Amino acid sequence: MTHDNTPNDERIDGTESDAGARDGTESGPDPASTRRGLLRAAAGATVAGAASTAGCLGVSTPADVAAQNEVTGNVAHFVGPSWLADNRDDVVVLDARDAERFRTERIYGARRVPFDAITSRESTDAGLIPDAEAIAAAFGEVGVSPDDDVLVYGASVGSRVTRVAFALAAVGHAGSIRVLNGGLSGWNGRLGTGSRDRVSPAEYEPDPAESTRVTREWLADRVGTFNDDGPGLVDVRVAEAYVGAAGADALDPDNDRHGHLPGAIGVHWVGNVSGRRLTEPSRLVQLYEAEAELDRESTVVVYGGENVDPTSTWLTLRAIGFSDVRLYDGGFAEWANVDGDRGRYPVETATNVVIETDGSVGEDGGGGDFSCTG
Template identity: 75%
Template sequence: MTRDSSADDGSDATRRALLRAAAGATAVGAASTAGCLGVTTPADVSARHEVTGNVDYVVGPGWLADHRDEVTVLDARDRERFRRARVYGARHVPFDDLTRRTPTADGLTPAADAIADAVGDLGVSPDDDVIVYGASVGSRVTRVAFALEAIGHHGSIRVLNGGFDGWNGRVGTGSRDAVSPVDYAPNPTEAAWVTREWLADRVGTFNEDGPGLVDARVPEAYLAAPGSDALDPGHDRHGHLPGAINVHWVGNVSGRGMTDPGRLITLYSGDAGIDSAETVVVYADDNVDATSTWLTLKAIGFDDVRLYDGGFDEWANVDGDRGRYPVETATNVVIETDGSVGGDDRGGDFSCTG
């Protein structure tokens, strides 16, 4: 990986040509066969994470190399990693600000004004085309993408497959470059999420005649497995929303990249039986991990995907008459997944390595 922050335009052009050539024979998640005697180069790593086929939102390093001067790059990693090395010109995301929620009579919703203020402080305007990266394509990255969509961002929103380690271009270090804040007026996309009351009105219809409902947590939390470390001790109740099926979000990720799109279509449309033409709602304990499934489903062609921003944390601990907000344990549908997240791009407490 080039670490000279003063690389000239000629080296950038050469790098882009190499990336395009390498990408021609690769697909998402394909194992690299380049190099001799098993040696893997930065170009091999970048080529391995190129994205081909009809996939939305997710792009590879070659795409970013070709469009670097046309997009605003956002780094969703922690600040220390950002300071050590980053895509040249990237701006560090204040992640906690993009997870804020506002209490309403119907339940928690994305805090559009606070999120918009944080985005505006990065110098991002509503019409800017944006690409987000992390250490992988884990849920920190997808939460940033969701937050932008939630506030009605007009420009394109993309995430970088392979994360920072897949980038083979110019790198910056040290404190962030100065940016000029802008006044970002949000225009919330309310169709991007649902509330507690929206769900309560539809209990008994999920995955039958009504919307699909996907629980993206680890199976032990979904099943309320006695004694499991996956059970949040702060929850008054354990289990899942009635009618929800369980597809753990980590199945969306293979190491630092997106799981093969064909496998994802099989997982969600085939194994889980979710209709891509109908409304699908995803949730987890918080409002971070489920955004991986939110973006994955949209990327592979699902028409209407929404996030329950309050999450199971809100549902399990709701005040008042809980008969309207039941928790189920007797009926369970768990779809097995195999995935791993590299680079600590995780929003919740689940720990795995890639």
């Protein structure tokens, strides 16, 4: 059961207003934004029967855009706008975007995640791991309880969104964790603006899930076995960073060494995303099983430069049925700059396997606001 403390239709000091009344002045709502809000409302909160408009050919309505972001096939964790419309009262909705975008426009009743907190790490003898106490406190601050069913959205299904999903899993979240395919642009239901709602903080005691992550020492113990007779290992950075190409802009100047962990294969995480949506699941299966030759029944570890981007691959692999996917939260930055005997933490630059991807994050031609001219 969820415990959504967002007030229904309540406006507190202008903190949550309908998208049809954006300017906040006494003179009333802006006509253009009011029209936009009315058109969104007319389109309905579900995608059944996408509307056609008399006299308008080739128009993309909010319902059309929502329909393009529905999730089909045997895919876990990612859901479309119609799922959210049907379950809005039963889930806590978390916004992974920055504060400015959140204030400008958001799903009505959504709560913004303090992103810096949910990426925080703590140092252990085995290496960096997610800071469960800090992460749990951040979720509790916005009223999330451990047993709440949660849906996360952003501008797309990019790595900020998947980092929130990972952070929930890392602290042992008991409720379900879902991501909205298409992000905010795919949602045709009610919108809000302004500062966040006043919500009551929740008690969130973390129950860290070690099965979600590995440490530097865990990896060091298995060097020489990756993608052979040991775990699968995926480097999600661009190819230039993977091979340590001299002079490449992709190289982090703060790293003492460049290249990748021995045996890792390179699959840039952007291949998981097509515009604002999850890449077609059949293409993802082809990418990771046929081309990368990963075993869905074996342990697969993903890492990047830091701990945000690789969560896209972490969630994508779980979504298409990989049974044991883990994140190296320390990332290549920790591995490359480790103190002490670096022979235990080797770096290689010779190309092992780099799989080409053709994904993109951003505009996808999916259509914008409803409009009809002429």
